[in-house]
Amino acid sequence: MIESTEPTVRHSSAAGDTTGAQPLLELRDLDTDIALRRGTVHALDGVDLELMPGETLGVVGESGSGKTMTALSIMGLLPPGGRVSGGQILFEGRDLRSLPADEVRRIRGVRMGMVFQDPLTSLNPTMRIGVQVAEPLRVHERVGKAEARERAIEILRRVGMPRPDRIVDNYPHELSGGMRQRVAIAMALVCSPRLLIADEPTTALDVTTQRQILELIDDLREEFRMAVILVTHDLGVIAGRADRVAVMYAGRVVETAATEKLLHSPRHRYTQALMEALPESAIRDSGEHARLYSIPGLPPDLSRPLTGCRFAPRCRYATDECRSTEVTLSAGEHQHACLHPVPVASAVPVPLPTPVRAEPVPEPAGTAARKGEPVAGPAEPAAGPAESVAPAGEPVTTPVLSVRALVKDYAAHGRGLLRRTAGQVSAVAGVSFEVGPGETFGLVGESGCGKSTVGRLAVGLERPTSGQIMLDGTDIASLTGRERRRMHRQVQLMFQDSYAAMNPRMRVDAILAEPLEIQKVGDGAARRARIATLLDQVGLSRRVLERYPHEFSGGQLQRIGLARSLALQPRLIVGDEPVSALDVSIQAQVLNLMKDLQRELGLAYVFISHDLSVVDYMADRIGVMYLGKLVEVGPARDVVRAARHPYTQALIDAVPSITPNTPAVRDGVTIHGELPSALNPPTGCRFRTRCPLAQEICGTEPPLAGDGHQVACHFPLRAVSTAATADTGAVR
Structure with missing residues (x-):
């Protein structure tokens, strides 16, 4: 065994001074x-963790x-x-291991609470919300x-x-994903626990709902004076929210430190690799993204005996000593179990600048604009699909996909035996865009905005209410x-859940043979x-076929x-989340693969996601879609670094980042409340x-207008020049 001898220093929780506290x-x-x-899987092997009162620990x-x-x-x-x-x-x-079972159950029911990753599966579909939230009170407190x-x-x-x-x-089925997660949190807190464990509480949520849930947990931690263990695979989620971080690999803690110190100076090579795999860590070079780092191989099989550093088979810096020597956590405030740690001088990943906060356009000098009237600006072209423009002497490229004034309404049926039509759900309302050969068009927005519906319409799985979907001019x-069946040779859908x-x-x-046989x-x-x-x-062995x-x-x-x-x-491939x-x-591997195949085969993508960093x-x-409409369209670099619509800026501000506490996060555009019903x-x-x-004027619909970078807003945010943000890198 190898172990360093640095002195141990206890970290003080951001929730209060814990010096001398147990x-x-x-x-x-x-x-x-x-x-x-x-066989037997050794899921945990010698895990040592410590949580102080009022502290948040990210795992x-x-x-x-x-x-x-x-x-x-x-x-x-x-x-x-x-x-x-x-x-x-x-x-x-x-x-807890030495206490009677009844006493342990009471402690875990009253003094501890847990929020699970998927609130829908953790809630009983046959029980009303009130009964489920009140159940811990009835069982443990006899209320x-x-x-x-x-x-x-x-x-x-x-x-x-x-x-x-x-x-x-x-x-439960009558609530949105964000509301179900609030119910799960309420169930965990109803007995006022001292410890809350949140296991991937935001993985299935879009970024705005995710931010609301994380801020809610922060507020409730202070209100209930409780400690929190926040379990996640996303380093951006714990940035600015956890006091300390424990990085785990193959059943062991391989690094632990104060959050800010670990994110700015990771020491273990596994932590470094996780950070390099984030899209926000990609470097731009002449307008093109650098390739994401992808950790090779898979985690080890924990049912077999393991020797040496468990990360060594996947580590770029591993030596024979790493493969044969078992390393324990070093002592000190920043602990790590690595024989060849990241040097402190170069531990900081790609420098990430402070984002420029977008602001409303100011009133022009000498203009006395009336309250409620939009500020006048340069004349912009009317809404409509972008035209293909080429320099003189060069042919105009025909779009692979051209969507024009696309509308999709669904009939909403009431309850009861007759199930009369109760109205129309406006899922997609007048959407227009084009995708050129070899181009990737990203479609982003919250859950329920209509982006997946656009994807299903684009591949012909559903028929539009009105509008056109032109695929190679048809x-x-x-x-x-x-x-229609032959058309599917030209366009395919890549699903969010491949297993399902x-x-x-x-x-x-x-x-793999099925589509070939059908066609x-x-x-x-x-x-x-x-x-x-x-x-x-796609980089798979022939052995997978069986x-x-x-x-x-x-x-x-x-x-x-x-x-x-x-x-x-x-x-064309439409990728739905x-x-x-x-x-x-794994995300880095798939994104790199999709880019490689695009360059090799000339593919066009419609890439649907709620994560603007991806x-x-x-x-x-x-x-950018909101409630069935496109509110902003433009080059990716301009939309992310110089957003013009308040909704786009809110999505950007909500993206979890390994650079916490930036001015844009503190002072940017924040939206509240649930998405309105598409029924009305x-x-x-x-x-x-x-x-x-x-x-008041926002009660009239603004056109999607602009030269290249279009926005549908009466009060667009200040346009930040591309030159001023040329070196900002990926979204925070």
């Missing part, structure tokens, strides 16, 4: 095993690193076959039914739930039968040759999904009900 929670040499048919790492298993071990909620096989779990000075209901309403009000007296009578909305999109009873060879492309030998080419293109979808990791499944999308050699469910390291890395142009959208600018700049 830890609220201590994990000492914690071991957790999961018994499976093929980060890839899937399988042990972060969720640590949380479940503390709560006693291990899966079947799981058990804590060694060490201590000290809570308020008492070892009467009426009192429990009142306390449930009160805690729902304190977590920011609108109309809590009505929400208590709803079922309106696919007018195609029927055989013509595959038949679990089909092997990979059948999954009657080639004979058996030609199809096998095409499948072999596809596997080479396996089933459940035998693959998320990144491998997404590669298979991409291979299937490429089978018919399409010109293709990397949103992946760890940052879209900024991938896209040439970006369209606001008149005029649909964003006006949540816009901090809205005035």
